[in-house]
Amino acid sequence: MPDRFDIAAPDPAGMVASLSSLGYSLEAAVADLVDNSVSAKATKIDVAFTWDGEGSWVAVTDNGTGMSLPELITAMTPAARGLGAERTAEDLGRFGLGLKTASFSQARQLSVSSRAAGEEWHTRTWDLDLVEATRQWRLLHDADAETTRILDLLRRDLDGGTVVLWRRLNGYGAEETDADQTTQQQFYDDANRVERHLGMVFARFLKDVDLRVQGQPVPAWDPFMTGHPSLQRLPPEDLAFGGSSVRVEAYVLPSAQKLSKDDYNAAGGPRGWLRQQGFYVYRRRRLILVGDWLGLPGMRQEEKFNLARIAIEVPAELDAEWSVDVRKSKVVPPVGLRRHLKRIAQRAREQSADVIRHRGQIAARRHGSVFVYPWRVDRPDGRIKCRINRDHPLVMEVLRTDAERRKVLKALLTLLEETVPVEALRVMHEADAADDPIPFGGDPSQHEEAVARAVQAALINQGRSPAEAKAMIRDMDPFSRLRGFWSE
Incomplete structure (x- = not known):
């Protein structure tokens, strides 16, 4: 093997720009932070949006296991834990990038303060303006006075756990923010959108985790209406692949005629009926793909298939085979499973179309x-x-x-x-x-x-x-x- 080489380290400024441009939506970014809280065995997670014009901030606070200083530095280091890192059964991460990429996509300053059992609070901060100016990955100890004040406020009722704080939010800079009621309303509308998204993504955790946005409990959203008497369930299937089993359960929801107006609106979910039809892919109980036909040939979203929703349980050990991306928001099914998934989807779609078109009347x-x-x-x-x-x-x-x-x-x-x-x-x-x-x-x-x-x-x-x-x-x-x- 050749022993002559160059060290081609990436430029920090260019890397920051790349990590900030991975296409996270606000709700997906917050969900990535909640992933870390769930992985830390938190039983209480609070998401806070506080409006203050260009000083507005967003924070996620949990009472999980917290981190020692070496663990905190590792968590703040991009890709410090790669694909081969050993993970617990509760760990929802994959690449070791989520905290950083999610945060850099939404804010210019990321501060994390954490306290493990028997230790004091440790704080580290990324200031992207400083990284770009110095072209060095300078992970700052502690934080500035205003950030420290906010962290103290957020840690006030915590004996331990972790606080993630975003400041200098993208889109709310001095030149971009018109500090009027319209902009403030948009900020809190974003909070409402995040709440609905979290209720969808973490629905299967909410019996054990007290997840709140703006102090209010996040209601779980069941895309399959499993408690409704008119729900049609197709026989579940366990598809063997890669030494593991992928469970697939198809449902045909009740028609609008059998739902109250409130139930109908709730069943439409955060994205509306048309965009909620299709497959729902879960990884370790966490929803990672919402309402999609997975690119299967001949399958597209149409009104007549609105009632067809299909749950897939993907074992975390099959992440690579399913091409789970950094944002945990896109998957590509393995070739060996596609014909089975298409067969199941076709049956669910046919029953959906039959219910919608005919209703048996x-x-x-x-x-x-x-x-x-x-x-x-x-x-x-x-x-x-x-x-x-x-x-x-x-x-x-x-x-x-x-x-x-x-x-x-x-x-x-x-x-x-x-x-x-x-x-x-x-x-x-x-x-x-x-x-x-x-x-x-x-x-x-x-x-x-x-x-x-x-x-x-x-x-x-x-x-x-x-x-x-x-x-x-x-x-x-x-x-x-x-x-x-x-x-x-």
Whole structure:
């Protein structure tokens, strides 16, 4: 092996620029800090956003195991722990870059203060302006007076653990910050976005970890609605690969018609229904990829697949095979698993499309009793026609009038049939929106009871007994989905 060589050390200024430009979003960067807190076995983690114009700051505080001074210096050194470093089962890291790259992407100053059991607090600071000016990796001892004041405030109620503080935030410098209410609102809107993201990424930890943003507990977000009775679960599969097992569980969520407005909005998640469909990849219980079809051939996001969501549990030892990136936000499935993943995805997508397009109602309307539905769907000449059911007892009762008035009512019915808002219905039907019209729905109100009473009176007028009339109403849409006097 040649023994002549040059030391080609990277320029600190160029390296800082590179590490700061890895494409972290704010929420992904904060999540990387929370990873470290979880790995340190913290049971309480606080994320704080404090507005002060160009002096605004963000901090993540935990009560975990903390670090000794040598451990802190290692944690602050870029890539000090590489891929081959031994990690515990709770360690969510991979490259040893997360703390630095996440922080450098959001702030020009990073201070970390930590205290392990039986030790004092140790603090180290990166000032990127100083690194670029001196072209040296000068890791500063302690911090300036204002940073120390903030650290003291954050450590006040901690016996041990770690505080990570970002100051001189990107986008909030003296020339960039307009210290008005709009900018301040944007700052706190960012905090709200971070909260929603953390609730999604760390949902599986929140039973054991008290995670808070701005002092408020972060609610866990379950993308699969596992507690809902109308959820469809496909059989789970354990796919063998690389000496390990990759567990895949596919779900088809309930349609909007079976969800309350609040449940529908919550199930849409932080990114909305369209961008939440697809695979959810977990690594050590931490969500690392949210709603993506993994680049599988022929699979793209479409409204009709909104209900299809699939969980994948990837063992950490398969990081390399899945090409987990530095930000833990992108994966590429191994070639040997792609056909199985595509097969599972196709089945979930087909069931999602079936639920959204059909909802099991059109067939029932075609084959049900003549009195059940106020509308009929026919194909008299190969084209779909929506017709008001003239055999419905309420329609029959209305038409029992003098010839002149009956003529006007029939004209009205024909007008309604010929002006069905097909385009608007198609849009609602395909998107399956939460605000789709639902016939009555829920417990019957006085208005709905009055309609049922009118139907009962019409049936009795047409020769049915009261008991027969109630039995017929029980089979009618939408009363078959409600409880009322006809259910007694």
